[in-house]
Amino acid sequence: MTTETPSLSDLEAQATRARPAFGEHAHILCDNLVRIYKTEGVEVVALQGLDLLVEKGELIAVVGASGSGKSTLLNVLSGLDVPTAGVSRVAGMDLLSMKPKDRLRYRREVVGFIWQQTARNLLPYLNGQENVTLPMRLAGKRASQSRAAELLELLGVPHCATRRPGEMSGGEQQRVAIAVALANSPEVILADEPTGELDSDNSEEVFAALRGANRELGVTAVIVTHDDLVSEQVDRTVGIRDGRTSSETLRRESGDGGLIAEEYAVLDRVGRLQLPRDFINALNMERRVRLELERDHIGVWPEASGGGEDE
Numbered sequence: 001m002t003t004e005t006p007s008l009s010d011l012e013a014q015a016t017r018a019r020p021a022f023g024e025h026a027h028i029l030c031d032n033l034v035r036i037y038k039t040e041g042v043e044v045v046a047l048q049g050l051d052l053l054v055e056k057g058e059l060i061a062v063v064g065a066s067g068s069g070k071s072t073l074l075n076v077l078s079g080l081d082v083p084t085a086g087v088s089r090v091a092g093m094d095l096l097s098m099k100p101k102d103r104l105r106y107r108r109e110v111v112g113f114i115w116q117q118t119a120r121n122l123l124p125y126l127n128g129q130e131n132v133t134l135p136m137r138l139a140g141k142r143a144s145q146s147r148a149a150e151l152l153e154l155l156g157v158p159h160c161a162t163r164r165p166g167e168m169s170g171g172e173q174q175r176v177a178i179a180v181a182l183a184n185s186p187e188v189i190l191a192d193e194p195t196g197e198l199d200s201d202n203s204e205e206v207f208a209a210l211r212g213a214n215r216e217l218g219v220t221a222v223i224v225t226h227d228d229l230v231s232e233q234v235d236r237t238v239g240i241r242d243g244r245t246s247s248e249t250l251r252r253e254s255g256d257g258g259l260i261a262e263e264y265a266v267l268d269r270v271g272r273l274q275l276p277r278d279f280i281n282a283l284n285m286e287r288r289v290r291l292e293l294e295r296d297h298i299g300v301w302p303e304a305s306g307g308g309e310d311e
């Protein structure tokens with residue numbers, strides 16, 4: 001057997017083969033996303049190296065304390081805002097380098113958006129049907145009455161076709177708003193607190209409508225929420241803390257038909273993870289911790305303790 005010294009190009013090819021690009025096949029990719037706001041000379045770092053991958057057809061909830069960066073993330077994904085640094089790609093479109101013309105098309109046809117404020121989603125002087133056909137006309141397409149009727153039917157609000165928003169309940173308005181967001185067959189829908197203004201019955205119906213759209217149409221859905229009813233029913237909940245994804249809860253059915261929820265800390269690409277605040281507080285951890293590599297886990301001890309002396 002001959003052992004030839006590999007050339008530089010061989011090594012380069014090998015390195016590319018061994019390490020597929022981060023999130024190469026993801027439908028939504030955020031890689032080390034940074035968004036810094038500057039107001040009156042003061043800098044606020046709203047996103048500080050956020051990583052997120054969402055597969056095509058997934059429905060995820062994003063949760064986090066007020067000010068953690070959830071709305072900033074949605075604004076970036078919706079094409080309304082441009083991040084300061086990092087990589088963000090949705091349905092193959094690069095959100096940082098997109099030209100204004102592509103950005104407009106992206107916002108009209110690739111993503112659909114549902115806001116928390118019911119009044120912000122619909123035009124008050126148009127009925128349900130007209131609200132749903134409006135985005136089609138804005139995108140220069142024919143206003144398909146049959147598609148609008150199908151969407152209103154899918155979302156369980158066919159009776160809202162002839163009603164104006166003022167004649168609908170808050171939950172009905174939000175379900176019509178989902179139909180509006182779906183009008184141009186987007187690849188992704190983004191919802192910022194879609195049930196925030198609703199009581200629990202209406203919240204349930206709106207979430208069921210979102211989930212129905214996700215399942216029936218295969219549209220990828222990202223829902224920012226404080227509503228436990230929503231975050232506890234999705235397969236994956238992503239927690240954001242201080243502008244970074246810090247935890248993920250995965251849910252799956254157990255053998256007996258129940259639901260198992262497992263919480264994970266997110267390990268970023270350079271090996272950083274955020275320990276849950278309550279774990280840190282419980283053990284009075286500060287500044288430094290001791291780490292010990294075990295056969296199948298890593299031990300983490302407060303600095304002062306005799307870490308590693310597992311009995």
Ligand SMILES: Nc1ncnc2c1ncn2[C@@H]1O[C@H](COP(=O)(O)OP(=O)(O)OP(=O)(O)O)[C@@H](O)[C@H]1O
Pocket residue numbers: 037038039044045046064065066067068069070071072073
């Ligand atoms: N346009 C802006 N100019 C300056 N700072 C901003 C701007 N938008 C957001 N921020 C700041 O960025 C940080 C993240 O805000 P963001 O609205 O994304 O948080 P959030 O998690 O959505 O909060 P909430 O749950 O209260 O809506 C906050 O410190 C906020 O004050």
